[in-house]
Amino acid sequence: MAGGGAGIAHLCGPRLLNQAVKLSPADLKAALVREAQALGFGVIGVTDPDATTQAGRYFLEFLAGGGHGDMDWLAANPERRADPRVLWPGVRSIIMLGVNYGPDANPLDALTRKTIGTISAYAQGDDYHDVIKKRLKTLARWLVAMSGDEVKVFVDTAAVMEKPLAQAAGLGWQGKHTNLVSREFGSWLFLGAIFSASDLPRDEGDVDHCGSCTACQDICPTAAFPAPYKLDARRCISYLTIENKGPIPREFRKAIGNRIYGCDDCLAVCPWNKFAQAGREAKLAARDELRAPALSDLARLDDTAFRALFAKSPVKRIGRDRFVRNVLIAIGNSDDASLAAEARRLLDDESPLVRGAAVWALSELIDRNELAALASRADDKDENVRQEWQVAGIV
Known part of the structure; x- marks a missing residue:
């Protein structure tokens, strides 16, 4: 956008x-x-x-x-x-x-x-x-x-x-x-x-065929639809992971799961998708490396590697720092303690957006004693990062 x-x-x-x-x-x-x-x-x-x-x-x-x-x-x-x-x-x-x-x-x-x-x-x-x-x-x-x-x-x-x-x-x-x-x-x-500027014959408009179905609203992880046909973008995972430039609001972090760029839930659950496969153009096909990328690999991306991986991709527009922020939220939701090493390394990242997300990821993956051992980093120069340490109970 x-x-x-x-x-x-x-x-x-x-x-x-x-x-x-x-x-x-x-x-x-x-x-x-x-x-x-x-x-x-x-x-x-x-x-x-x-x-x-x-x-x-x-x-x-x-x-x-x-x-x-x-x-x-x-x-x-x-x-x-x-x-x-x-x-x-x-x-x-x-x-x-x-x-x-x-x-x-x-x-x-x-x-x-x-x-x-x-x-x-x-x-x-x-x-x-x-x-x-x-x-x-x-x-x-x-x-x-x-x-x-x-x-x-x-x-x-x-x-x-x-x-x-x-x-x-x-x-x-x-x-x-x-x-x-x-x-x-x-x-x-x-x-x-x-x-x-040409006056061309008009086509007949389509009408609503949703009927009583509410599948798209029911599946939304963050309750972004206050009513049918109405979206509160501030709660939408696509907005939170793409348009939002700051930290992911804490109330939505668990709901984001492993969605690191956008969210397809409300689209994917639509019953009309059974007709959507025919005629797929090869030019719009997914790249293999973007179908199921490992969080451990994505967490290691510096700016150069990020730009190379997402060349010609819309993901490139949000920049490396916002993207790695999203990856760290997914790491925090992974239930995989082995990924804590990636979050621990990113506590020293140049970006405060990344450092703050790393604190949250670690707070979800390691016990309080292990987190307390990292308390020397809690006196961060960035206020948002300091707040992450405070919420984690270390400061």
Whole structure:
């Protein structure tokens, strides 16, 4: 996730010189669908720029309640996110596209293997921002050449309410976990958008098919859903392990388990996922080294090794210190005393974020006498680290 307009690509240009006949809107859309499918998009739909009026009101209520936590970029220029025409007055059609990233194994299975770290399925391969944006730009250039009309491309990083727009375009519906659910791909869709000045035929929006199911809410380890279709990001493990820049709040540490980057629980439990496996693109496949990495190996990463391991991965954006903080929380939850050696070594790490997490991990793995033997480090220069020692009962 990122804020601002970094995800906007402005594309305009002359139509192809060899194009002799201007296509009708219906023919242009049909050709657009074929081109999108050829580029690897699993689903495409077109909606009206005014389709998210109600969702825009809900979004402003979400911000007013503070549910976005420290994600200040969400609250920046909220009117742009709430109304696509504020973002770009020239938009006449919004084209929503999705790419299936359904994992080849159930992410919930890895949660029982406490000495490995679990990385959210979307982050086990190359950064989807880069993969999807390349496809979107290729499709957008094709559309400009065929229509002669201006377009703008967005993928996650700009002020676009992608999920409500995707529902309005017929790609699926926002489930009770607030993510998009597709009858064809379950909860596993990357989304991208092309805003076009062309007036294209609209698709019929999808409707809610969740029924009485509450599986996604019931499974959440930190009770991040105060009500159906509402998320308190401040309690969400994805927020806590990715967006949160400080220490993991103590009340959530045990619940995090071995989740070291994001959380797939609410997605993985969705009954619609039984349809999500077909059509998986090889480019979005997980890297073997990120499927089940050992916590002992991850705890030893310095900045150089971290950058090398997570080259082209979205994990790289949180930096080594935040990542190792997460690894130490998982080590503390591992019930494996042999991992205490890794946490003990990191008591001397340069990062106070890492040192503080190491104190907590040790307090969970070794007895009080062993921890007391390390009390010389309790007079840390960082206040948060000193507080960790105090809570551990050593100071």
